Amino acid sequence: MSTRFASLGNLVKKQDLILNAVCLLFAAAFVVMALSNVRRAGNFFSIDSLFFTLVSLMLAGIFMIIPLMWAYETGLLRNLFAAEGDDAVGEAVPVHFEGTTKLFLSILGFLLLLTVIEVFLAYIQVPLALMLTILIGLSLIKAALILAYFMHLRYERMSLVYTLIPMLVICICLLFIFFPDSFRIFNLRNYR
Amino acid sequence: MTTHAHTAERLTADDWSGGTFPYHIGHKKLGMWLFIVSDALTFSALLIGYSYVRVSSDQWATPFAFSPSILFSTSMTLCLLASSFTMVMAVAASARRDRRKARRWIGATMLGGLTFLALHIYEWxxxxxxxxxxxxxxxxxxxxxxxxxxxxxxxxLFGATFFAITGLHMFHVLTGVIYLGYIALRIRRKTHEDVEISGLYWHFVDLVWMFVFPLIYLLSVDFHPAVH
Amino acid sequence: MGRALGVLIWLLTIGSVWLFVNGRWWLPPYISEHGPAYDRQFMITIIVVGLSFAAAQIGLGWAVWRYGARGNRGERAVYSHGNNRLEIIWTAITALIFITLGLMGQRVWAQLHLNEAPAGSTKVHVVAQQFQWNFHYPGADKNFGRTDPNLVKDAELNFVGLDEQDANAKDDQVVTTLAVPVGRPVELTLESKDVTHDLFVPELRYKQDVVPGMAIKMHFTLTKEGRFELACAELCGQLHYKMKSYLIALPANVYDELVAMPQAQFQGRITQLIKEYPLGIRQGAATTAALR
Amino acid sequence: MEEATTPIEPSAAATEVGAAGTDAHAEAAAAHAPHGHHGPPTGFIRKYIFSIDHKVIGIQYLLLAIFAAFTGMFMSVLMRLNLTWPGHKWTILETIFPLGAPGGVMTPEFYLSLVTMHGTMMVFFVLTTAPQGGFGNYFLPIQVGAEDMAFPVLNMLSFWVTLVGLLVLISAIFVEGSTIVGNTDFVNNFLGGGGTGTLGPIGGWTGYPPLSALGKVAGPGQGAGATLWITSIAIFCIASLLGALNFITTLLNMRTRGMSLMRMPLTCWSWFTTAILALLAFPVLLAAGVLLLLDRHAGTSFFIPGGLVFNDVVQAHKGGSPILWQHLFWFFGHPEVYIAILPGMGATSHILSTFARKPVFGYRAMVFAMFAIGLLGFFVWGHHMFISGMDPRTSIAFSVLTLSIGVPSAIKTFNWLGTLWGAKIRFTVPMMFAIGFVSLFVAGGITGLVLGQTSLDLFIHDGYFVLAHFHLVMGVAAIFGMFAGVYFWFPKMFGRMMSERLGQLHFWPTFIGVYCIFVPMHIMGIVGMPRRYASFQEYDFLRPLDPLVLLVTIAAIVTAAAQFIFLFNFIWSIFKGKRASGNPWEATTLEWVTPTTPPPHDNFGGHLPTVYRGPYEFAVPDAPEDYVMQTTPDAGEGNVAAAGAGQGSGQGVQGSSGNGHNGQH
Incomplete structure (x- = not known):
């Protein structure tokens, strides 16, 4: 892995900086575009608005690739997200199971807390669109917690994470391309 | 042969040049992870199909009363979450090579799963x-x-999506309970990895429910209930 | 053996190209306003495709002809693992050509699909059912009568479920032939009674699925008079291949007269028109401008 | 299904649990230990029927695919007969299909059921099964230097599940007509079919609802046959999923020492990419299939909208959308196209290089192109739905992405030509088929530029142009890849050579024949001929095509006949062919270093080979032969290693393995 990224790092530092700055600028611009669209759109859940927002966010994501790769290379990302055991590649006997009862209990506590928050949202009858957004957000956090601690992904090699998660994320994101259609079909239905 | 492989291992500059497990996990665990990815896509397709038909409908019934329907399904969620916790404890015990404890914790997990199934079937x-x-x-x-x-x-389509998605999930829980039972029965012959893999599957079932529960139940809450 | 294979690849290439250029079989003549743009894009694409096809096959044939082993086991091939510069050059060139072509290919689509039909278009409802096309005209009042699937009675020839009680329905006509005016924008609303069908008139350069549960709109403007075959292009069951009708492109004044007629007369007139118009573009018809 | 993913391994059970369980390195060693998995089976049934040996399973898959291919081919010939001579009385047909061809004249519904069965059979049980399940199973473990697949039992299970899928599909032909099954009550009550006098499902292999979702009310061919058809596909999905995760695990975890990713043969890369596609695409189809079955039998309406009227009766269904099925189906369907063609590309690259006696041109570019095709394959399913009523704006994105798939495809073509340039080609039969593959891939693939454009699709969608395009590229080209594979690997699989003369006799008519069948079909598409028509007699604008229709039919019959030469050659050579040596083609990869031919039960006789170089080292200057095996140690430092059974050499190899040889230029 490292050799491959090293070959990318042949760029002069200054160029790196400029490139990253430009990319970040573009990414930021697209995020601003998406946000302003969200703000301005009267009805956020219309095809046009969704389409525009999604496309802007996707483009922002694409522009983030280079800065992220740079961050990875310079070790910024590694320090932030990598598992504790990951640096110890050369260890003779890799530690395979980590975590204490206390840790798992606190994770369980978190999951229960999030579930209670979700149920509470249902109790106070939050408007549907907001409710959906919050629920999906909370569910993703819960899923991440389960994946990371219960399913132990945090203590595996990062390469496993890199292999599994993008596959899933790409496919699920792709499935969301269906949605402009569902909104349209709603409008085109001839028998109600 | 073992020492030989170890020699090669030490000489290997990077995990990917053969003769070793690149992720440092065995076949079965990798296989289970891949299966989980693929099964997650089946559920995603179903949940997205559900969202699709819901969005493209004029009106979607929201029949679940907060009490008792949602509280009931919340208790089901708690069952699953608790069983996930006991499963983690089982894996931890097995990591300490404490098989007796591991078996007990698996038993507790199965109990959680069975309670979930019982509650679910009652609800159905x-x-x-x-x-x-x-x-x-x-x-x-x-x-x-x-x-x-x-x-x-x-x-x-309310009933259709409800029964199809929770039905498939229930099928997974059932398979999981049987699978765990098999592991618990033969725990003396099973490696730590085997226990861990069964744990992976169980947590995956739990993870799916973390999406089914809000999307199917919480988004169908109503103040003026039709279902009592 | 190598030479024979090389020659065969060349012969097959020539044969394939000949089939495309001999002119005996090609797109039917167009009758719609977007037809010329469509045909131009089609020609450009076919030329690019044809050139790439021929170039690749000739190159393949040449390599096979030239680089056969001569039975001398001692001789060796050139030892090379590739050439990155070459790789980058041809990737860039193909990417440029393909993406340009792809972007060019959106024009007609955008015109037909992203634009709404112009205001005042002639409107016809298309109701497809297994193995029959029904065309529902609004009549003199230009308002469509109410339809309801519960009222459908094939035996009483009420194929589209027209509600006779509705005031707007009084002058509506339903026939199994599509008549539209030349020179005016036409907007069809496609609906299906049962399964997915697809409205296809080759000369129109337009296909559109008729999806049950949806009222899909399509619009176009005709430039030539004549009668054309209208087919179903999406598998709809046993007699899919027999689901045929006609598109009759009429001068605007003839069309106006036609839609003013009540159902019975309308039907007779259509039958008469089918006889009057031989298949294909009507020769010697007045120019489009005069018909407006 | 769960138990299946964790087969009990005696070796694992025997190992001390705690230590080995927490130490992947030790387990790696265990996996590579001789006879680590299972001893050679004894007894006919364990050895040849319910075998867990990947080689036997590979051959089983291959035989299944050959059977399905000939069945599918027979159906296509029947279709051509009906199209060319409509209404002609084929007395023999009445004897075979009393319901499908009463009086010897094919009914339109029989024609459509042939269309459906031909499509399903070919796409699932030939194009997906043979290159992946067949060759992949046999050669992936050998080429990466493993003793078996990662999950041998699961592997056996995938084959048997596939076989069940095939049997269910075939039975779909027979249940619909009551006179054949006889037991009408069963058909009527249990499967929802009935004696409608037709044969098989008629929804096409894409099975668009509502036609396929409503049951008998939608007309003949939508009863029990359609249920069995969708069941068969669901079963096939499960089998493919199990197979795919087995392939990925084997390839990632079981490569032998020195077999870094960039030293794998391109065939392995293609099977790997294909397996990833299958792993991600089939679950979506499985979900769609389950929903369709629910629509058919539980009365749900996921794919059925409201207001449908059949024979004046308004259907009870309401609320669904046919477009949802199309999305789910094509989300699987487009990657499926690449599942069919990628292994062919891999085999072709492999064989071209071997017989050109020259390294593959741009190995790295080939790998990246393959991955790019696989990845882009997931982004473009919408191009099957341009005119389906889908959102026209998304079409534009799909269209541009579709055309961009042309770029990696072009890279592959250029690299194949680059491989041939300056070569010393040996014109063996596998090489001829590999060259044929390149030619057909170009011919079929390039028309994707026409079809991928939204505007042009307005006219040619659902017509013969599409038919010609995908038959050439994913049908015939893929099958040429398989033929190349069969002729190439036959000596290794059966220890005998296939007859070169018969092979040549098979190649020439097949190659000319497929051009004569499918190039004219493009022309038919341009004139406007729609697909899935049981007869063209109704339409005047199709009349001028009659000579072409006749030409295609004659070519089809000749080509089909030529396949029997292959069948004869295949069977005859198994028993009577010339004995093959261990490495008859002087190839370099690991399958040619097995101690015996066919390989022994554990492939390498207990000593897994160590790999020292990339897969295609032909024409290396200063080497004694014009090929250097992957297992030949490097000159100098390697000599010591060879004697020391790989211990010392490991260092030399690993030291130089960082980038492999491929980054040289």
């Missing part, structure tokens, strides 16, 4: 008795009448 039977069907509503029941009054334009 209750709903069917009231008049909810995969194809819509049982004709002529008081429930159907009330439902039609409340949601005159409602898509009949």
């Amino acid at each position: 039977l209750h709903l069917i008795e009231e008049g909810l069907r995969p194809f819509g509503l049982a004709q002529g029941s008081a429930f159907a009448k009330e439902w039609t009054e409340r949601w005159p334009q409602a898509s009949p």
Whole structure:
């Protein structure tokens, strides 16, 4: 892995900086575009608005690739997200199971807390669109917690994470391309 | 042969040049992870299909009363979460090579799973008795009448999505319980990895429920309930 | 053996190209306003495709002809693992050509699909059912009568479920032939009674699926008079291949007269028109401008 | 299904649990230990029927695919007969299909059921099964230097599940007509079919609802046959999923020492990419299939909208959308196209290089192109739905992405030509088929530029142009890849050579024949001929095509006949062919270093080979032969290693393995 990224790092530092700055600028611009669209759109859940927002966010994501790769290379990302055991590649006997009862209990506590928050949202009858957004957000956090601690992904090699998660994320994101259609079909239905 | 492989291992500059496990996990665990990815996509497709038909309908029935329906399903969620915790404890015990404890914790997990199944089946039977069907509503029941009054334009797909998605999930829970039972029975012959893999599957089932529960139940809450 | 294979690849290439250029079989003549743009894009694409096809096959044939082993086991091939510069050059060139072509290919689509039909278009409802096309005209009042699937009675020829009680329905006509005016924008609303069908008139350069549960709109403007075959292009069951009708492109004044007629007369007139118009573009018809 | 993913391994059970369980390195060693998995089976049934040996399973898959291919081919010939001579009485047909061809004249529904069965059979049980399940199973473990697949039992299970899928599919032909099954009550009550006098499902292999979702009310061919058809596909999905995760695990975890990713043969890369596609695409189809079955039998309406009227009766269904099925189906369907073609590309690259006696041109570019095709394959399913009523704006994105798939495809073509340039080609039969593959891939693939454009699709969608395009590229080209594979690997699989002369006799008519069948079909598409028509007699604008229709039919019959030469050659050579040596083609990869031919039960006789170089080292200057095996140690430092059974050499190899030889230029 490292050799491959090293070959990318042949760029002069200054160029790196400029490139990253430009990319970040573009990414930021697209995020601003998406946000302003969200703000301005009267009805956020219309095809046009969704389409525009999604496309802007996707483009922002694409522009983030280079800065992220740079961050990875310079070790910024590694320090932030990598598992504790990951640096110890050369260890003779890799530690395979980590975590204490206390840790798992606190994770369980978190999951229960999030579930209670979700149920509470249902109790106070939050408007549907907001409710959906919050629920999906909370569910993703819960899923991440389960994946990371219960399913132990945090203590595996990062390469496993890199292999599994993008596959899933790409496919699920792709499935969301269906949605402009569902909104349209709603409008085109001839028998109600 | 073992020392030989170890020599090669030490000489290997990077994990990917053969003769070793690149992720430092065995076949079965990698296989289970891949299966989980693929199964997650089956559920995603179903949940997205559900969202699709819901969005493209004029009206979607939101029949679940906060009390008791949602509280009931919340207790089901708690069952699953608790069983996930006991499963982690089982894996931890197995990592310490404490098989007796591991078996007990697996037993507790199965108990959680079975409670979930029992509650779920009770809920299904209750709903069917009231008049909810995969194809819509049982004709002529008081429930159907009330439902039609409340949601005159409602898509009949409520029952279809509900039974299809929770049914498939229930099938997974059932398989999981059987699988765990098999592991618990033969725990003396199973490696730590085997226990861990069964744990992966169990947590995955839990993870799916973390999406099914909000999308199917919490987004169908109603203050003026039709389902009691 | 190598030479024979090389020659065969060349012969097959020549044969394939000949089939495309001999002119005996090609797109039918167009009758719609977007037809010329469509045909131009089609020609450009076919030329690019044809050139790439021929170049690749000739190159393949040449390599096979030239680089056969001569039975001398001692001789060796050139030892090379590739050439990155070459790789980058041809990737860039193909990417440029393909993406340009792809972007060019959106024009007609955008015109037909992203634009709404112009105001005042002639409107016809198309109701497809298994193995029959029904065309529902609004009549003199230009308002469509109410339809309801519960009222459908094929035996009483009420194929589209027209509600006779509705005031707007009084002058509506339903026939199994599509008549539209030349020179005016036409907007069809496609609906299906049962399964997915697809409205296809080759000369129109337009196909559109008729999806049950949806009222899909399509619009176009005709430039030539004549009668054309209208087919179903999406598998709809046993007699899919027999689901045929006609598109009759009429001068605007003839069309106006036609839609003013009540159902019975309308039907007779259509039958008469089918006889009057031989298949294909009507020769010697007045120019489009005069018909407006 | 769960138990299946964790087969009990005696070796694992025997190992001390705690230590080995927490130490992947030790387990790696265990996996590579001789006879680590299972001893050679004894007894006919364990050895040849319910075998867990990947080689036997590979051959089983291959035989299944050959059977399905000939069945599918027979159906296509029947279709051509009906199209060319409509209404002609084929007395023999009446004897075979009393319901499908009463009086010897094919009914339109029989024609459509042939269309459906031909499509399903070919796409699932030939194009997906043979290259992946067949060759992949046999050669992936050998080429990466493993003793078996990662999950041998699961592997056996995938084959048997596939076989069940095939049997269910075939039975779909017979249940619909009551006179054949006889037991009408069963058909009527249990499967929802009935004696409608037709044969098989008629929804096409894409099975668009509502036609396929409503049951008998939608007309003949939508009863029990359609149920069995969708069941068969669901079963096949499960089998493919199990197979795919087995392939990925084997390839990632079981490569032998020195077999870094960039030293794998391109065939392995293609099977790997294909397996990833299968792993991600089939679950979506499985979900769609389950929903369709629910629509058919539980009365739900996921894919059925409201207001449908059949024979004046308004259907009870309401609320669904046919477009949802199309999305789910094509989300699987487009990657499926690449599942069919990628292994062919891999085999072609492999064989071209071997017989050109020259390294593959741009190995790295080939790998990246393959991955790019696989990845882009997930982004473009919408191009099957341009005119389906889908959102026209998304079409534009799909269209541009579709055309961009042309770029990696072009890279592959250029690299194949680059491989041939300056070569010393040996014109063996596998090489001829590999060259044929390149030619057909170009011919079929390039028309994707026409079809991928939204505007042009307005006219040619659902017509013969599409038919010609995908038959050439994913049908015939893929099958040429398989033929190349069969002729190439036959000596290794059966220890005998296939007859070169018969092979040549098979190649020439097949190659000319497929051009004569499918190039004219493009022309038919341009004139406007729609697909899935049981007869063209109704339409005047199709009349001028009659000579072409006749030409295609004659070519089809000749080509089909030529396949029997292959069948004869295949069977005859198994028993009577010339004995093959261990490495008859002087190839370099690991399958040619097995101690015996066919390989022994554990492939390498207990000593897994160590790999020292990339897969295609032909024409290396200063080497004694014009090919250098992957297992030949490097000159100098390697000599010591060879004697020391790989211990010392490991260092030399690993030291130089960082980038492999491929980054040289």
